[in-house]
Amino acid sequence: MKIQGIAAASGISIAKIVKFEPATILEQTEIGTTEQELAKLTQAIEDSKIDLKQLEAQTAVRLGASEAEIFGAHLLVLQDPEYIGGIEALIQEGIGATQAIEAVQNQFVTLFLALDDEYMKERAADINDVSQRLMRKVTGTNESVSDYKEPTILVAHDLTPSDTAKLNAEFTHGFITEKGGKTSHSAIFARSLQIPAIVGATGIMSEVQSGDIAIMNGETGEIFINPTAEQLEHYKALRQVQLEKRQGLQALLHEKTVTKDGHHVELAANIGSLDDAKKALEQGADGVGLFRTEFLYLERDTAPTEQEQFEIYRDVLTVMGERPVVVRTLDIGGDKAIPYLNMPKEDNPFLGLRAIRLCFANEDLFRTQLRALLRASSYGNLKIMFPMISSIDEFRQAKQWLDEEKEVLFEQDVEVSDFEIGIMVEIPSAAILSPVFAMEVDFFSIGTNDLIQYTLAADRMNETISHLYEPFHPAIVALVKLVIDSAHAQGKWVGMCGEMAGDSAAIPLLVALGLDEFSMSAPSVLAARKQINILSKDALQEKLQQTLQQSTAEGIRAIWH
Amino acid sequence: MSQKTFTIKSKEGLHARPASALVKVAAGFSSEIFLHYGEKNVNLKSILGVMSLGVPAGGEITITATGSDEEVALQQLDAILTEQGLI
Numbered sequence: 001m002k003i004q005g006i007a008a009a010s011g012i013s014i015a016k017i018v019k020f021e022p023a024t025i026l027e028q029t030e031i032g033t034t035e036q037e038l039a040k041l042t043q044a045i046e047d048s049k050i051d052l053k054q055l056e057a058q059t060a061v062r063l064g065a066s067e068a069e070i071f072g073a074h075l076l077v078l079q080d081p082e083y084i085g086g087i088e089a090l091i092q093e094g095i096g097a098t099q100a101i102e103a104v105q106n107q108f109v110t111l112f113l114a115l116d117d118e119y120m121k122e123r124a125a126d127i128n129d130v131s132q133r134l135m136r137k138v139t140g141t142n143e144s145v146s147d148y149k150e151p152t153i154l155v156a157h158d159l160t161p162s163d164t165a166k167l168n169a170e171f172t173h174g175f176i177t178e179k180g181g182k183t184s185h186s187a188i189f190a191r192s193l194q195i196p197a198i199v200g201a202t203g204i205m206s207e208v209q210s211g212d213i214a215i216m217n218g219e220t221g222e223i224f225i226n227p228t229a230e231q232l233e234h235y236k237a238l239r240q241v242q243l244e245k246r247q248g249l250q251a252l253l254h255e256k257t258v259t260k261d262g263h264h265v266e267l268a269a270n271i272g273s274l275d276d277a278k279k280a281l282e283q284g285a286d287g288v289g290l291f292r293t294e295f296l297y298l299e300r301d302t303a304p305t306e307q308e309q310f311e312i313y314r315d316v317l318t319v320m321g322e323r324p325v326v327v328r329t330l331d332i333g334g335d336k337a338i339p340y341l342n343m344p345k346e347d348n349p350f351l352g353l354r355a356i357r358l359c360f361a362n363e364d365l366f367r368t369q370l371r372a373l374l375r376a377s378s379y380g381n382l383k384i385m386f387p388m389i390s391s392i393d394e395f396r397q398a399k400q401w402l403d404e405e406k407e408v409l410f411e412q413d414v415e416v417s418d419f420e421i422g423i424m425v426e427i428p429s430a431a432i433l434s435p436v437f438a439m440e441v442d443f444f445s446i447g448t449n450d451l452i453q454y455t456l457a458a459d460r461m462n463e464t465i466s467h468l469y470e471p472f473h474p475a476i477v478a479l480v481k482l483v484i485d486s487a488h489a490q491g492k493w494v495g496m497c498g499e500m501a502g503d504s505a506a507i508p509l510l511v512a513l514g515l516d517e518f519s520m521s522a523p524s525v526l527a528a529r530k531q532i533n534i535l536s537k538d539a540l541q542e543k544l545q546q547t548l549q550q551s552t553a554e555g556i557r558a559i560w561h
Numbered sequence: 562m563s564q565k566t567f568t569i570k571s572k573e574g575l576h577a578r579p580a581s582a583l584v585k586v587a588a589g590f591s592s593e594i595f596l597h598y599g600e601k602n603v604n605l606k607s608i609l610g611v612m613s614l615g616v617p618a619g620g621e622i623t624i625t626a627t628g629s630d631e632e633v634a635l636q637q638l639d640a641i642l643t644e645q646g647l648i
Contacts, residue, residue, distance in 0.1 A: 073608075076581055079588070082607035108609050115615040123577065123612060463578055464571060464646030 005176060005201030007221040008187035012239040013174035013196050014232070017225075018148050019210045020156040020163070027139075031096035040097045041087060044137035045078055051133065052078070057298040057336060059165050061272055063189070066461060070126070070161045077130045083108065097138045105131035122180070129160035153214050157205055164189040174216050176201050176223060190218075194523070198223060249526035253284045257529045259511060263537040267528055268324070268519040270497055277316045277325075280522040284529065287323035287381075289445065289519020290497035291316060293369070294332050302340050303365055309372035317380025324381045326445060326495070326519070328424060329369055329398075331355040331387040341365075350453070355388030356398060363401075370405045378417040385445055389423040389430050392437060399440075424497075426450035431479040434486035444487050445519070448498025452476055471500045472553040472560075477509070481548070484514050495519055507531055509547065509560050512540035563635050564625040567648045575616035579645035584608045586641045592628025594638075605638075 031037065052071045060068035077083055083104060090100035105127055112124040135141070151173045156163070158179040167189075175190050180199040190197030196218025208214070208225055215224040215235045224231050258264050268289030269280035280288060296304045296312065317325055332338065333346075333354025341362065346352040359366035373384055386398045399421060409416055425431050426447035434444065452469055453459060455476060460469035470476070480496075487494045495517030500506045502520025507528060510518065514537075518528060543559050550556045569575055575583075587594045587605040594605040598620060603610030605624060616622055626634045642648045 073577065073581065076584065076608045080607045080609050082604055082610045108613065111609075111613045115613070117574075117615055117617075119576070120612065120615055127609065461578075462645075463573070463576070 001207065001225040003201050003204050003207065003223040003225065005198035005204070005221045005223060007218055008180075008199045009175075009190035009195065009197035010218045011174070011194070011196035012215070012217050012219075012235055012242060013151075013153055014213070014215050014235060014239065015151040015153045015173045017155050017208055017210055017212045017214050018152045019205065019208065020154050020159070027098075034092060034094065037091045037095075037097045037100075038088060040138050041084075041091065041100075041134075044097070044134045045084070047137045048130070048133050049075060049078055054299055055162060055165050060336070061292075061295045061298060062165075062169075067189070069461075071165075074126060074130050074133075074161075077127065078134075098135045101131050101134050101138070125158060125160060125180070128158075129162055132160070133162065153216055155201075155204055155208055155214075159189075169193055174198075174218070176204060176214075176216060178202060178205055249530055252526050252529045252533070255284075255529065255533070257286070257532050259532060260534060260536040261538045263511070265511065265515065265532060266324075266495075266517040267525050267532075268326070268495070268517055269522040269525060270519050271316075271522075274312060274315050274319065276522070277319045280525075281319065283522040284525045285323075285522055287517075288316070288320060288325040288327075289495050289501075289517055290385075291325055291327045293328060293330055294336075297330060297332060297338060298336070300340075303368070306368045306372045306375075309369060310375045313373055313376035313382075314379045317376055317382055320380055322381055324383055326383045326385050326422070326443075326497075327373060328385045328387050329356070329373075330359055330366070331424075333358060350450075350459075356386050356394055357388060360394075360397065367401060367405055370402050371409065374402070374406055374409055374416050375414055377419050378415045382417070382419040383422060383443065384419060385422045385424055385443075387424045387447070388427065389425075389437075390427040391429065392433065392440065395423055395437065395440065425483050426454065428455045428479065431455075431483050434483045435489070438486045438490040438492050441492065443493045443495065444483055445495040445497050445517075446480060446483055448476075448480075448496060448500040451479065451498065452500075455479065470553045471503065471506055472509075472556045474550055474553065474556060477547060477556060480510070480515075481513050488514060493517065502528060504528070504531055505557075505560060508535055508540055509544070509556075511535055511537055512544040512547075562625055562627045563631040564623055565635055565639065566621060566623045567639075567642060569616055569618060569620045569622060569647055571645075571647045572618050574618050574620060575611065575614065575622070575647065577612060579647050580611045581608060582641055582645050583638065583647075584611055586637055587634070590626070590628070590630050590634040590637075592626045592631045592634050594624065594626045594634060597623040597625065 052075050056068045056071035086104040087100045090103055091097060108127045109124045113121055115121060148171055150171060152171050153174040153176060154172055155176045158177055172195060174195050175197040177199050178201055187197050187199055196216055198216055198218060198221050201223060212225050215227050215231060257267050266286045268287040269285035270290040271277050271280055271288050272292045272295045277288060296309060333349045333352055335349040353361060389395050406416055420442035422441045422443035422445060424447045425444045430437060448471060452471055456468055456473060458465050458468035460466050484494045493516040496515055497519040501518040502524040511532060546559050547556050584606060595602050596605045596611060598614045598616050601614055603614055605611060624638055
C-alpha cells in the first residue's frame with residue numbers, strides 16, 4: 001500500500017512502525033465547588049510552568065535555544081488573561097476545570113484555524129499542547145512516553161513540541177504525521193536530528209498498525225506500508241547510495257587534516273556530555289574544542305557537587321585520551337532559570353550578569369568547578385577556558401582563583417597536572433585587546449556566535465534584523481584576523497568554536513587566515529576534513545589579500561563563493 | 562483614554578515573536594490596553610488574542626490605553642513596535 005504525504009525532511013528510512021497515540025485524558029468524574037475547581041486550575045498552571053521551564057532548559061541543551069523558544073511561548077499562554085480568564089469564567093458558571101479548559105481550547109483553536117496563514121494555523125497545535133498539559137495536571141493523567149528499543153518510524157496524528165522533546169532520538173528513524181506542514185514541530189525536530197520526516201499523510205493512522213514495516217522517502221513524501229520485495233530491494237539500494245556518500249567520508253576517519261601544502265589544522269567537536277564525547281570520537285574529531293559545562297547545572301534544585309563534576313570531567317578526559325579537551329567554565333545568565341542561583345530578572349541578560357561575571361558573583365560555585373577541573377587534570381589533556389572575558393583583570397582574577405585552588409589541592413596531596421589556560425574571545429573588547437591577552441593566555445577560542453552578535457549589535461534570533469547578523473562582515477573578518485595574528489606573534493594557538501568554524505563557505509577563509517583549530521558539531525567534522533585536505537593555504541593568500549580590501553560582506557562572499 | 566494608530570510594515574505582519582514582545586510590554590502596565598484591527602479588537606495583554614488577529618503586512622492597527630499609566634504605556638508600545646521593526 002502506498003500513501004502520499006508532504007516531504008518535510010530528507011532521507012530514506014526502512015523500519016517498523018510505532019503508532020504514537022497520546023494518552024487519553026481521564027474524565028473528570030467529580031466536580032468540586034467553584035473554589036475547589038479554581039484551586040485545581042491554579043495548581044495545574046503552577047505545575048505546568050515548572051514542567052515547561054524544565055523542557056525549555058532541556059531542549060536548549062539538546063537542540064539549541066531557538067528550538068527551545070516554543071516552550072517560552074507556551075509559558076506566555078499560561079499568563080494570557082483571555083485564555084486563563086476564559087477558563088476561570090466558565091468555572092465560575094459551575095463547570096468543572098477540565099471541561100472549562102477544553103471549551104476555551106476549542107474556542108481559540110477554531111479562531112486560529114480560521115486564519116489565512118499557514119504558520120498561524122500551525123500555532124493551533126501549541127494551544128492544544130498547553131491545554132492538554134493543563135488537563136493532565138488537573139486529572140492526574142500521566143504523560144505518554146514512547147518506549148521503544150529498536151529502529152522505529154513514528155506515526156502520529158500530530159506531534160506536539162512536548163511529545164517530540166521526549167522522544168528517544170537514538171531509535172527514532174523517521175516521523176510521519178497526518179497533520180502539520182513544513183513548519184510543524186515534528187518537521188523542525190526531524191531536520192535537527194537529521195532523520196526523514198513526512199507530514200500531511202492523510203489517513204495513515206487508520207491504515208497502519210504498530211509493527212507494520214514502512215519505507216519512507218523524505219525527498220518525495222512517499223510511504224510504502226508492508227512493501228513488496230521489489231520495493232524493499234529498490235529502496236535499500238537507494239539508501240545504500242546515500243550511506244556510501246556518507247561513508248566516502250568514513251575513509252577519512254583516522255586521517256589527519258592537512259592542506260595540500262602541508263599546513264596542519266585540528267578539527268575538534270563541540271560537546272555537552274560524555275555521550276557527545278564518545279560520538280565525537282566515532283565521527284573523527286581530533287579533540288574537543290568546546291565542552292559546554294552548563295548542562296551539569298540545569299534541571300536540578302542544587303548546584304552539582306565537586307565530586308559529581310570531577311567524575312564527569314574525569315570520564316570525558318579519559319575517553320578522549322591524549323586528545324585535547326577544552327572545557328569552558330560555567331556560561332550561563334539571566335535567560336536561563338536556575339532556581340538555586342536566585343538570579344535577578346534582567347532586561348538585557350546578554351549584556352548582564354552572565355558567564356564569568358556570574359561566577360565571580362557566586363564565588364563558592366565557581367571555586368567548586370575549578371577544584372573539580374583541577375582534580376580531573378591528571379586524567380587527560382585538559383585545557384581550561386573562561387567565557388565572556390572583556391578585560392585582562394577578569395582573566396587575571398579567574399587565573400588567580402585557579403592558582404589558589406591549586407595550592408589548596410597541593411597541600412592535600414591531590415595530583416594536579418599541567419594544563420593550558422585560555423579565554424573565549426566573544427566580546428569585541430577582548431578581540432581588540434588580543435595583542436595584550438596573547439602575552440598572558442595559552443590560547444584563544446573565538447566564539448563567533450556571540451562575537452558577531454556583540455560586534456554588529458544584532459540578535460540573530462530576532463527575525464526582523466537577523467539579516468544584519470553576518471559572519472562575512474568586513475569588521476568580523478578584521479577582528480578574527482587580528483586575534484589570530486596577535487596569538488601567533490606570541491607563539492600561541494587559536495581555535496574557533498562558533499558556527500562559522502563548521503561553515504563550509506567560511507572554512508577556506510579561516511584556513512587562509514591561519515586558524516589552528518576548528519571546533520564544530522561532530523557530524524560536520526569529516527566533511528570539513530575532506531574540504532580542507534584539498535585546499536592549499538599558500539594558494540589562498542591572494543584571495544585573502546583581496547578580501548582585506550573589501551568594504552562589504554557581499555564583496556567578501558563573492559571572493560569565497 | 563489615549564490612542565495611536567500604526568501601519569505594520571514588517572513583511573511578515575504582526576508575527577509570533579514580535580507579538581510576544583509587544584504583549585510582554587503591555588502586561589507590565591495597569592491600564593487596560595486594546596488592539597484594534599479592522600472590526601476586531603483584542604486585549605493587548607493576551608498573546609493568543611493578538612496572534613489570532615493575524616495582522617498582515619500593511620495592516621493598520623490602533624492601540625488604545627485607559628488608566629493611570631496610559632500615556633507611558635503608549636510611548637513604550639510605540640518604542641517596542643519600532644524596535645521590533647514592525648512600523
